[in-house]
Amino acid sequence: MADSVVDSILAARYYRTGEASFEDVCRRVADALGETPEETKEYFDAMMSLSFLPNSPTLMNAGTPLGQLSACFTLPVNDSLPEIFDAIRWGAIIHQSGGGTGYNFSHLRPEGSPVRSTDGVASGPVSFMRVFNAATDVIKQGGRRRGANMGILNVWHPDIMKFIKSKAKEGDFSNFNISVMVSDAFMDLVAKGEKDKVWVTNTDGVGITVGEIWEGIIEGVWKNGEPGILFYDTINRKNPTPNLGEIDTTNPCGEQPLLPFESCVLGSINLAKFIRADGLNYEALDKMTRMGIRFLDAVITKNVFPIPEIRDATNRTRKVGLGLMGVHDAMLMLRIPYDSEAGRNFCIEVMERINNVAVEESVILGKEKGTFPAYEGSVWDKQGIIMRNAALTTIAPTGTISLLAGCSSGIEPVFSFAYTRRNTVGKTFVMVHPYFESELRRVITAMGLTGAEAEAKRDEVINHVHETGSVQDIAWLPDTFKAVFKTALDIGWKDHVLMQAAFQKHVHASISKTINMPVTATKEDVEKAVILAWREGIKGMTLYRTGSREDVVLALEKQEIKPVEASPEMPIPGLVPQLTFTRPRELVGRTFLAQSGCCRLYITVNTMDGKPMEVFIRTVGAGCEASSNALGRSISTGLQNGVPYEKFVKQFAKVNCVSAIKNKNSEGMSCADVVGKCIELAATNQAIATLDNWSLTPVTPGEKKNPPCPECGEPLDFGEGCNQGICKHCGWSGCS
Numbered sequence: 001m002a003d004s005v006v007d008s009i010l011a012a013r014y015y016r017t018g019e020a021s022f023e024d025v026c027r028r029v030a031d032a033l034g035e036t037p038e039e040t041k042e043y044f045d046a047m048m049s050l051s052f053l054p055n056s057p058t059l060m061n062a063g064t065p066l067g068q069l070s071a072c073f074t075l076p077v078n079d080s081l082p083e084i085f086d087a088i089r090w091g092a093i094i095h096q097s098g099g100g101t102g103y104n105f106s107h108l109r110p111e112g113s114p115v116r117s118t119d120g121v122a123s124g125p126v127s128f129m130r131v132f133n134a135a136t137d138v139i140k141q142g143g144r145r146r147g148a149n150m151g152i153l154n155v156w157h158p159d160i161m162k163f164i165k166s167k168a169k170e171g172d173f174s175n176f177n178i179s180v181m182v183s184d185a186f187m188d189l190v191a192k193g194e195k196d197k198v199w200v201t202n203t204d205g206v207g208i209t210v211g212e213i214w215e216g217i218i219e220g221v222w223k224n225g226e227p228g229i230l231f232y233d234t235i236n237r238k239n240p241t242p243n244l245g246e247i248d249t250t251n252p253c254g255e256q257p258l259l260p261f262e263s264c265v266l267g268s269i270n271l272a273k274f275i276r277a278d279g280l281n282y283e284a285l286d287k288m289t290r291m292g293i294r295f296l297d298a299v300i301t302k303n304v305f306p307i308p309e310i311r312d313a314t315n316r317t318r319k320v321g322l323g324l325m326g327v328h329d330a331m332l333m334l335r336i337p338y339d340s341e342a343g344r345n346f347c348i349e350v351m352e353r354i355n356n357v358a359v360e361e362s363v364i365l366g367k368e369k370g371t372f373p374a375y376e377g378s379v380w381d382k383q384g385i386i387m388r389n390a391a392l393t394t395i396a397p398t399g400t401i402s403l404l405a406g407c408s409s410g411i412e413p414v415f416s417f418a419y420t421r422r423n424t425v426g427k428t429f430v431m432v433h434p435y436f437e438s439e440l441r442r443v444i445t446a447m448g449l450t451g452a453e454a455e456a457k458r459d460e461v462i463n464h465v466h467e468t469g470s471v472q473d474i475a476w477l478p479d480t481f482k483a484v485f486k487t488a489l490d491i492g493w494k495d496h497v498l499m500q501a502a503f504q505k506h507v508h509a510s511i512s513k514t515i516n517m518p519v520t521a522t523k524e525d526v527e528k529a530v531i532l533a534w535r536e537g538i539k540g541m542t543l544y545r546t547g548s549r550e551d552v553v554l555a556l557e558k559q560e561i562k563p564v565e566a567s568p569e570m571p572i573p574g575l576v577p578q579l580t581f582t583r584p585r586e587l588v589g590r591t592f593l594a595q596s597g598c599c600r601l602y603i604t605v606n607t608m609d610g611k612p613m614e615v616f617i618r619t620v621g622a623g624c625e626a627s628s629n630a631l632g633r634s635i636s637t638g639l640q641n642g643v644p645y646e647k648f649v650k651q652f653a654k655v656n657c658v659s660a661i662k663n664k665n666s667e668g669m670s671c672a673d674v675v676g677k678c679i680e681l682a683a684t685n686q687a688i689a690t691l692d693n694w695s696l697t698p699v700t701p702g703e704k705k706n707p708p709c710p711e712c713g714e715p716l717d718f719g720e721g722c723n724q725g726i727c728k729h730c731g732w733s734g735c736s
Contacts, residue, residue: 255721
């Protein structure tokens with residue numbers, strides 16, 4: 001816990017008056033929740049050893065006058081003005097206390113439908129969502145940050161197309177994740193290809209087909225990761241209390257499908273702490289699971305709920321969410337590839353064990369303290385199992401607490417094995433994943449290398465993974481090493497989906513996870529991923545195509561470039577037409593952020609067999625976007641038809657621009673000159689540091705695509721079902 005970044009997180013988010021260490025936090029929480037000295041010590045030891053941590057509101061508020069310990073809540077939004085503004089008021093109270101909120105807006109009548117009480121027309125769900133979003137903007141959670149929301153609309157609502165497109169413009173509804181709740185009937189039609197069928201009719205009497213809705217969802221997911229998708233029938237088939245009604249709402253990251261006014265109390269076991277030389281210590285894991293269930297049940301008992309309705313609904317079912325973090329770390333320690341059948345089987349075995357032990361402990365608590373009040377008519381009642389809690393397990397986002405624990409987040413694979421951190425005095429340094437480095441050193445030693453030669457090899461790999469985010473293209477590393485040490489973007493979308501499905505088999509609630517896709521993923525890939533998730537029994541999913549959330553990202557929907565037809569009547573001097581170029585689905589490239597005279601430029605140069613084949617140029621500032629686009633297209637056309645890249649570099653170096661000459665920060669004599677330099681760097685695979693008088697910054701995979709953290713400015717990660725971003729540098733999260 002000596003890490004200065006961790007210290008900063010603790011000081012910013014968790015310390016209360018008089019506290020100066022993580023031990024102080026653990027002591028306060030344990031003292032607040034433990035009913036006996038033995039129980040208090042057990043809770044304290046579990047947290048101090050970083051083997052288990054509860055959700056952030058519990059760490060922040062246990063033992064304080066505020067006393068609000070739940071992570072998230074679901075609130076009903078009913079179809080009258082007083083009820084709508086009740087929901088806004090309740091949400092503001094929850095956000096102020098440190099919680100997130102989920103809303104399903106499907107009960108609101110569609111835009112344009114009549115309102116009898118005023119002889120007017122309804123504004124519709126999307127219009128009212130703007131009011132909720134604005135209210136969230138001005139309320140900080142516990143005085144420390146803005147709250148997070150989930151906005152849901154059922155696929156059968158007449159305003160579904162307006163909802164799907166509501167976040168098409170980046171920055172709109174910035175305090176919301178949005179998800180469409182789809183039914184089996186809808187997915188059946190999609191899977192069968194019956195997309196021409198009219199699915200719903202809007203207030204103008206216009207029928208909206210299955211295909212229109214489906215294409216809107218896929219376009220949104222592909223373009224910027226939203227909407228998420230929730231599977232209504234799968235959720236309700238697993239509803240533990242169907243006697244209380246159907247579930248149509250989740251918390252902000254989707255891992256807790258809940259009834260109106262319910263809240264979730266969450267905690268995560270750090271699986272990496274239970275790995276020994278001979279494998280996983282199941283006995284110790286069982287003990288921690290039992291402790292975790294008792295801890296979370298105590299949270300419900302001691303909780304100070306923000307409004308009476310939430311107190312009543314939460315106590316009625318006493319749902320808790322015990323989950324995991326450090327899963328990928330544990331797999332790395334056991335040398336099990338994440339994207340393998342062996343990896344999925346390991347995770348199924350672990351989660352089944354945790355789930356079964358959790359049920360056993362809830363049975364013990366039920367006999368000691370009584371069942372949850374809504375027990376009669378529940379699935380547990382029908383099975384004759386005495387239970388204290390209606391639901392026990394979930395996989396929650398652990399963005400901040402996994403930083404405190406020093407482990408991989410949730411069930412997500414590691415995003416990068418080397419990344420830049422900035423400490424409290426502004427100094428930057430490279431952090432290297434400890435298991436990655438130890439195994440890398442073992443591999444290098446096994447090659448017979450020692451001393452300076454070994455360190456040079458080590459530095460080569462670390463620098464490469466820091467720049468590119470992957471070791472998969474380092475030829476001399478053993479295949480066994482590369483199979484284990486894959487990052488989130490090295491793992492194919494299908495394996496991401498199958499891992500989520502593996503955990504879902506033995507999780508009562510749902511799972512907060514992101515299906516990562518490369519920037520080159522197609523809309524067809526997104527379609528296949530959603531259909532696979534539905535068929536595999538996943539309750540909800542979030543997909544994120546790397547870079548799709550940055551407003552300056554390339555418009556890659558236009559990337560499928562066809563061979564240029566050369567005209568024999570108008571030959572290009574010095575050009576030998578090459579009409580056989582067919583663009584593969586994926587090309588390797590580098591993206592540069594550069595300053596010209598009038599603007600900043602994002603320049604991507606894609607290569608095939610080491611030769612530049614495509615150039616994409618986007619401007620930020622006063623530069624002409626259309627001219628930049630045209631320049632990139634022209635260069636690409638020439639490269640694909642045999643023009644040597646050196647010709648562009650040489651000719652562009654001769655282009656002078658008054659703005660560039662006057663601007664001392666310009667990195668070239670013109671925009672064209674800057675582009676030429678980037679092409680040369682990409683073609684010759686030069687590192688920027690080799691150029692003494694030029695400071696173009698290469699944008700690495702972790703940095704080039706993702707927007708900056710609003711608190712520290714470092715690049716955000718997108719994982720654990722949060723499409724607002726999670727910062728691995730300062731702990732900021734848009735969702736938890």
